[in-house]
Amino acid sequence: MSSNIRLMIFISIIGFMTCEPLVGGDLYHDIATGTTSGFDLGIVDGSNPSSYENSTEVWRESGYAGRLIYTGDPTTLTISSSGTAATETQNNRFYFTYLMNGTYQSYRWREFFIVARVKGLYQGSGNNQHDFSGMNSVVANNPGTIPIAHGAGNEEVQINEWGYNTQAQRAIYNGSNGYRYKYPYQYIWIDLTLIRTSSKNDLRKAFYESQLKATTTEGLSYTLRLIGKYKNPNSNSEPSPYYFGVERTIEDPFPFTLLETKTSTNNYLKVGKLRYSSEDSAATIHLASNEEGTSDMYLFVSPHGDHFPYSVVFDATLPNRSPVTMTTSTLAATELMQIYSPIDNTDSDIHVLEGDIGMYLPSSVNSLSGIYSSTIYCFITQTD
Numbered sequence: 001m002s003s004n005i006r007l008m009i010f011i012s013i014i015g016f017m018t019c020e021p022l023v024g025g026d027l028y029h030d031i032a033t034g035t036t037s038g039f040d041l042g043i044v045d046g047s048n049p050s051s052y053e054n055s056t057e058v059w060r061e062s063g064y065a066g067r068l069i070y071t072g073d074p075t076t077l078t079i080s081s082s083g084t085a086a087t088e089t090q091n092n093r094f095y096f097t098y099l100m101n102g103t104y105q106s107y108r109w110r111e112f113f114i115v116a117r118v119k120g121l122y123q124g125s126g127n128n129q130h131d132f133s134g135m136n137s138v139v140a141n142n143p144g145t146i147p148i149a150h151g152a153g154n155e156e157v158q159i160n161e162w163g164y165n166t167q168a169q170r171a172i173y174n175g176s177n178g179y180r181y182k183y184p185y186q187y188i189w190i191d192l193t194l195i196r197t198s199s200k201n202d203l204r205k206a207f208y209e210s211q212l213k214a215t216t217t218e219g220l221s222y223t224l225r226l227i228g229k230y231k232n233p234n235s236n237s238e239p240s241p242y243y244f245g246v247e248r249t250i251e252d253p254f255p256f257t258l259l260e261t262k263t264s265t266n267n268y269l270k271v272g273k274l275r276y277s278s279e280d281s282a283a284t285i286h287l288a289s290n291e292e293g294t295s296d297m298y299l300f301v302s303p304h305g306d307h308f309p310y311s312v313v314f315d316a317t318l319p320n321r322s323p324v325t326m327t328t329s330t331l332a333a334t335e336l337m338q339i340y341s342p343i344d345n346t347d348s349d350i351h352v353l354e355g356d357i358g359m360y361l362p363s364s365v366n367s368l369s370g371i372y373s374s375t376i377y378c379f380i381t382q383t384d
Helices: none
Strands: 003-013 018-020 026-030 064-071 075-081 094-100 103-122 137-139 144-148 162-164 170-172 185-201 206-216 221-230 242-248 269-278 283-288 298-301 307-318 335-340 347-360 370-382
Touching (some): 269 283, 269 370, 283 347
Parallel strands (some): 003 370, 018 242
Antiparallel strands (some): 094 206, 103 137, 162 170, 307 347
16 A cells, blocks of 8 residues: 655745745855845936846946846746835836834835846856847836746756757757757856836835745746845844745655655655855754744644654755754754855855755654645744
């Protein structure tokens, strides 16, 4: 008799939260370029989106928010607002809204739109960039889309299959002619620049927040939390921009046979991936089996009440640490690290923690046929 397992991974944090589905590829923010804080909301860049629909790049402007890095098949990227919705607005655009000492005031806002530029990094070694789009994509309204016409990744093709060489040229791979890559690029990246318009409403000296969610057609997503300021508010009140996300990395449901041979901290089944990054704030993360964060009694339970226990592992990959069995008293801490951009090797000091969430069983488990389900809760606490 066989069993299938359904797993849910939730996250619970102070402030910003996101959760990503199981899909191929990757999407994340290149923190080594641009910024996510300090946007001056007293500046007006321009108010006419169509004037940016040309080949002139704008990433050198002060509204540059860095790059989104993408790997996967050709797709369409949708940019939407996922934060506090501004009220009394004049256009369907994007907005920084008032956030001071934890208080939101949605009627105080500054409007902006987004200018994006999609580029590729050729396969092979070296910093070989390709501005293949040659034009800006303007995201004037919420939501808006950015086409990504080419795929990226390091996968290789088999002999006699179509592939790409290090100049994104395509031909049949014969084992030695260089057309070995599935995709024309190692990475696709999207430069994002905020264009602050003249539209505003009742601005006061304070900090302001905007959350932009980028989502691919296939379901990959990443949320940027951006912090702006008007005039010179007290820096002790500045909100901390950071990213925290968890994605499931295993099919749902998955067969019990994948788990039944996993019996130790060093022999676990990977079921999820966790990421945290912040320019300013360190943090600790812990896992639990209940939404209060107080229990580590993990159980798979069937609709009929049958159940069996399991243990949870966190295996940090950035920084690289040994896997540990997670109890409610086990904290995984971020580390201040020098992170390099895969595009041009620029670097920045970032508080970061990335790693795999896994599970393993006691030495023997008896399960009946059916679907069993369980939930892992992930909690984050910023420590400075």
